[in-house]
Amino acid sequence: MAQKIATTSGDKENDGTRRPRVPTMKQIAEEAKVSIKTVSRVMNNDPAVKEATRGKVMDVAGTLGYRPNTPARTLVTGRSKTIGLLISDIGNYFFSEIVKGVQVATEEEGYSLLLCDTGENPDTELRCVDLLLGHKVDGLILSSSRLKDDQISNVAKYSDVVLCNRTHPDEKVRSVCIEDNALHLATEHLIELGHRHFGYIGGPVRGRAAWMREEGCREVLARHGFEKPIVASGFPVSIEGGYEAMNWILDVKPEVSAIVTYNDMLAIGAMKAVQARGLKVPEDISVVGFDDLNFAAHTNPPLTTVSVPIFRFGYKAAQLLFGAIRPNGDDTPHSDVIKCHLVIRSSTGKVKA
Amino acid sequence: MAQKIATTSGDKENDGTRRPRVPTMKQIAEEAKVSIKTVSRVMNNDPAVKEATRGKVMDVAGTLGYRPNTPARTLVTGRSKTIGLLISDIGNYFFSEIVKGVQVATEEEGYSLLLCDTGENPDTELRCVDLLLGHKVDGLILSSSRLKDDQISNVAKYSDVVLCNRTHPDEKVRSVCIEDNALHLATEHLIELGHRHFGYIGGPVRGRAAWMREEGCREVLARHGFEKPIVASGFPVSIEGGYEAMNWILDVKPEVSAIVTYNDMLAIGAMKAVQARGLKVPEDISVVGFDDLNFAAHTNPPLTTVSVPIFRFGYKAAQLLFGAIRPNGDDTPHSDVIKCHLVIRSSTGKVKA
DNA sequence: ATGAAAGCGCTAACAT
DNA sequence: ATGTTAGCGCTTTCAT
Numbered sequence: 001m002a003q004k005i006a007t008t009s010g011d012k013e014n015d016g017t018r019r020p021r022v023p024t025m026k027q028i029a030e031e032a033k034v035s036i037k038t039v040s041r042v043m044n045n046d047p048a049v050k051e052a053t054r055g056k057v058m059d060v061a062g063t064l065g066y067r068p069n070t071p072a073r074t075l076v077t078g079r080s081k082t083i084g085l086l087i088s089d090i091g092n093y094f095f096s097e098i099v100k101g102v103q104v105a106t107e108e109e110g111y112s113l114l115l116c117d118t119g120e121n122p123d124t125e126l127r128c129v130d131l132l133l134g135h136k137v138d139g140l141i142l143s144s145s146r147l148k149d150d151q152i153s154n155v156a157k158y159s160d161v162v163l164c165n166r167t168h169p170d171e172k173v174r175s176v177c178i179e180d181n182a183l184h185l186a187t188e189h190l191i192e193l194g195h196r197h198f199g200y201i202g203g204p205v206r207g208r209a210a211w212m213r214e215e216g217c218r219e220v221l222a223r224h225g226f227e228k229p230i231v232a233s234g235f236p237v238s239i240e241g242g243y244e245a246m247n248w249i250l251d252v253k254p255e256v257s258a259i260v261t262y263n264d265m266l267a268i269g270a271m272k273a274v275q276a277r278g279l280k281v282p283e284d285i286s287v288v289g290f291d292d293l294n295f296a297a298h299t300n301p302p303l304t305t306v307s308v309p310i311f312r313f314g315y316k317a318a319q320l321l322f323g324a325i326r327p328n329g330d331d332t333p334h335s336d337v338i339k340c341h342l343v344i345r346s347s348t349g350k351v352k353a
Numbered sequence: 354m355a356q357k358i359a360t361t362s363g364d365k366e367n368d369g370t371r372r373p374r375v376p377t378m379k380q381i382a383e384e385a386k387v388s389i390k391t392v393s394r395v396m397n398n399d400p401a402v403k404e405a406t407r408g409k410v411m412d413v414a415g416t417l418g419y420r421p422n423t424p425a426r427t428l429v430t431g432r433s434k435t436i437g438l439l440i441s442d443i444g445n446y447f448f449s450e451i452v453k454g455v456q457v458a459t460e461e462e463g464y465s466l467l468l469c470d471t472g473e474n475p476d477t478e479l480r481c482v483d484l485l486l487g488h489k490v491d492g493l494i495l496s497s498s499r500l501k502d503d504q505i506s507n508v509a510k511y512s513d514v515v516l517c518n519r520t521h522p523d524e525k526v527r528s529v530c531i532e533d534n535a536l537h538l539a540t541e542h543l544i545e546l547g548h549r550h551f552g553y554i555g556g557p558v559r560g561r562a563a564w565m566r567e568e569g570c571r572e573v574l575a576r577h578g579f580e581k582p583i584v585a586s587g588f589p590v591s592i593e594g595g596y597e598a599m600n601w602i603l604d605v606k607p608e609v610s611a612i613v614t615y616n617d618m619l620a621i622g623a624m625k626a627v628q629a630r631g632l633k634v635p636e637d638i639s640v641v642g643f644d645d646l647n648f649a650a651h652t653n654p655p656l657t658t659v660s661v662p663i664f665r666f667g668y669k670a671a672q673l674l675f676g677a678i679r680p681n682g683d684d685t686p687h688s689d690v691i692k693c694h695l696v697i698r699s700s701t702g703k704v705k706a
Numbered sequence: 707a708t709g710a711a712a713g714c715g716c717t718a719a720c721a722t
Numbered sequence: 723a724t725g726t727t728a729g730c731g732c733t734t735t736c737a738t
Contacts (some may be wrong), residue, residue, distance in 0.1 A: 114467055135465060239648065297627060
């Protein structure tokens with residue numbers, strides 16, 4: 001028996017192609033013969049409803065296929081159960097893994113995730129932030145943000161903010177960073193192997209993380225009193241970019257025996273370039289990467305690299321954010337550092353005698 | 354001079370840590386001495402406003418830092434300028450690249466993107482769909498959906514739907530697929546090289562795409578009257594899984610000379626396993642992958658694989674969706690097929706005499 | 707334990 | 723070219 005669902009009015013002839021009207025609390029209330037507020041209470045798990053009433057309401061809601069209207073709720077409460085995530089390139093495994101970590105934590109919390117890809121462009125980033133704020137996101141995770149400190153402070157006035165891979169003077173702004181020390185270990189490792197002539201292949205030109213890593217390499221060498229590394233920067237952060245960068249280094253300073261890179265992609269490209277010149281890795285030149293992507297163990301030769309628990313990185317960022325969002329979450333930690341470790345494989349070896 | 358912004362009422366003592374009240378159209382209207390509807394018109398680029406008025410409103414909006422309240426607009430219009438995207442594993446390059454394609458198209462359209470990762474779980478997928486529908490998304494892209502046809506039909510009643518890599522009988526449901534023929538080419542290529550004993554390493558066990566590819570391989574062999582391939586399935590779709598699968602095949606049927614795989618990750622693992630046994634690729638065994646991931650050209654040996662323009666895949670899916678969403682978009686195409694081609698590198702060669 | 711009324715910020719339908 | 727009114731679906735007082 002086809003059940004006719006009562007609508008308030010204007011129950012236009014359903015021409016078959018139109019979308020069915022989705023049920024509202026009002027309809028549930030009428031059908032279940034309770035007030036609209038009681039329906040609301042049931043939907044919000046308010047304990048102050050009799051089991052019988054709750055059951056009745058749930059039944060009706062079930063058969064009608066009721067689904068709470070998030071925007072309506074957001075309008076009145078000011079909270080959307082949604083967070084925003086900004087990243088600079090989702091095609092990059094590093095970021096996609098961050099997204100995964102954030103996504104998992106978000107789902108655990110019963111939240112939704114609005115994603116924006118800014119392409120490392122500060123203007124796009126600002127537009128995205130506005131867009132997300134317009135959506136009334138309860139919080140924002142900014143990964144490799146290109147914004148200025150005061151711009152971020154400004155955003156933090158309107159929403160809780162967590163920064164990935166960047167610190168911020170404003171104590172309202174939370175952040176989670178990769179342990180800077182990690183690249184030091186890589187450099188030390190090469191020093192122990194006897195290397196003295198270093199090359200460094202850099203990452204995104206204006207990125208903070210890129211700068212920190214480059215500095216880390218320089219610092220360790222300086223501390224040991226060795227000569228400065230030759231730095232190749234401005235190349236695309238890709239296998240191809242690493243290839244070109246390595247060729248440039250080999251042209252300019254052929255005596256290098258150890259190459260430290262911003263990430264695994266560059267390292268792979270660098271190894272290719274070395275091999276293309278008839279040289280061998282690691283016999284002639286050692287190369288170390290950063291990230292430990294899932295195929296780093298499967299390159300030729302297997303890549304020595306700094307292993308970063310990227311998923312945990314994203315997961316942590318989201319947890320920090322929810323710590324801020326949750327009522328009484330003010331006493332949760334405001335920052336975190338993700339520990340990394342060096343994975344020694346076969347792309348590094350003793351310097352030639 | 355600090356400007357005091359007038360608020361309607363209840364201008365509570367700002368205790369310094371509270372969020373500032375965000376301006377509304379009403380405030381803009383008062384400040385600019387126009388009606389709230391005029392502000393609305395300006396914000397919606399209604400041409401029927403005098404330039405002078407528009408300028409005045411824009412000015413006030415600018416200084417007050419006005420930002421339209423999306424949920425409020427959504428509540429009244431029923432449209433959120435947001436689409437939902439469901440994928441099964443964002444850590445997988447294939448999906449992250451789809452996300453990228455969708456994201457770019459979405460941004461071009463001035464829309465926002467809600468992302469869910471379902472982990473290939475139909476229940477999670479259903480929950481996510483409900484969540485997104487609750488957000489009033491204007492459309493939904495389902496990538497490798499595990500839902501049943503009628504479940505999808507049901508979703509399509511409430512929102513425009515585009516399927517990635519799956520067709521659907523319901524004509525309301527749009528879809529974009531990878532050309533099934535692609536894997537045929539790979540198999541034919543191996544046949545031309547003289548191979549007769551095939552192995553196939555399969556993908557996700559209940560996935561449609563996985564099944565189509567496996568069938569494609571079988572079909573081509575059958576057409577040529579060659580023996581059936583030995584099929585390794587149920588292994589994790591990863592380098593490690595490929596490694597194990599290949600070992601299994603080598604144990605069970607050592608005479609295989611050609612391996613077709615569901616994707617590049619499996620192919621890389623397979624090559625590893627072959628090499629670990631002291632055999633050579635392609636001299637002893639040829640291997641072909643699928644996807645042409647960015648590092649497929651850099652494996653050892655460089656991988657022969659079916660190149661899939663994944664970005665375009667996602668981009669197309671979003672375009673199809675916006676075609677449906679846009680008013681008068683009914684006459685736009687309802688499905689599309691993404692062409693692939695075989696990239697012959699060095700992991701395939703003539704069969705040993 | 708439940709209900710009535712007000713209103714969140716915006717747009718649609720009708721004025722003028 | 724601009725304004726008025728009503729109401730989207732929900733939650734928040736405040737009653738009862």
